[in-house]
Amino acid sequence: MKLDLDSQDSGRSDLAIRGTLNLGLSDGRPLEARVDGILVVQNLESRVLLNGALQAEGRTECGSCLEEFTVRWDVPVEVMILRDVDSDEGEGETLLIMQRKGEVDLHESLRECTVLAYPQAPLCKPDCKGLCPECGIDRNKGTCDCSENEIDPRWEGLP
Ligand SMILES: [Zn+2]
Ligand SMILES: [Zn+2]
Known part of the structure; x- marks a missing residue:
């Protein structure tokens, strides 16, 4: 879950994401989630945009019957890496990472996106x-x- 700014081609490319995130959630919510998907990377020199959706899954308790089950949810991702660290740019809900060069660790940003998208009291099945x-x-x-x-x-x- 890293993006190397130094070797990143300019323009548009794909970034495959696959791994496990420690969500740090409590109250019977998943401690960790496996995420999988492809993000679109747009390298615009002064900034790099990451866009797309990941699929997440983790073990949790049903909000209704308390049975443990595997919950799956979609995680919209919108992250902007600002390479011009003096810029005060920010666009709405987009997560910002300030980094000029080198490897960007996307773990924390993806963790935030995954936690934000987690459904309220998910059910083991729709008609539980x-x-x-x-x-x-x-x-x-x-x-x-x-x-x-x-x-x-x-x-x-x-x-
Ligand atoms: Zn249930
Ligand atoms: Zn009864």
């Missing part, structure tokens, strides 16, 4: 039934009688 709030049974694996006796909390406490 979750856990029964009464007895805790995994409704994907079995059934229980709780729902029949369930009292709508809005009616509780009414005369």
Whole structure:
């Protein structure tokens, strides 16, 4: 996950990205993610733009039934390496790296993109039934009688 500015051809080229990122997330979210994809590099001499999308995958808990599963998500990447380090250029959401020459380590920028794109409470499958709030049974694996006796909390406490 490095880009060597000294040997980078000017103009447009592809950069294959494949590796594992330590996401540093907590709360049952993936500790690390494998990322894979191709970024388009545009070398404009004073700056280098990296654009594209990576596919990420990691192990996490389902937001509904708590079962561990492999979550996959798309990671849009937009990074600009400014070689003219005196420039105060910045464009919206684009991540900036200030570096004049040599090898640029893309690890931290790609980690940021991957964390930003991580979905909220991903589910193991779109129709995950979750856990029964009464007895805790995994409704994907079995059934229980709780729902029949369930009292709508809005009616509780009414005369
Ligand atoms: Zn689930
Ligand atoms: Zn139940």
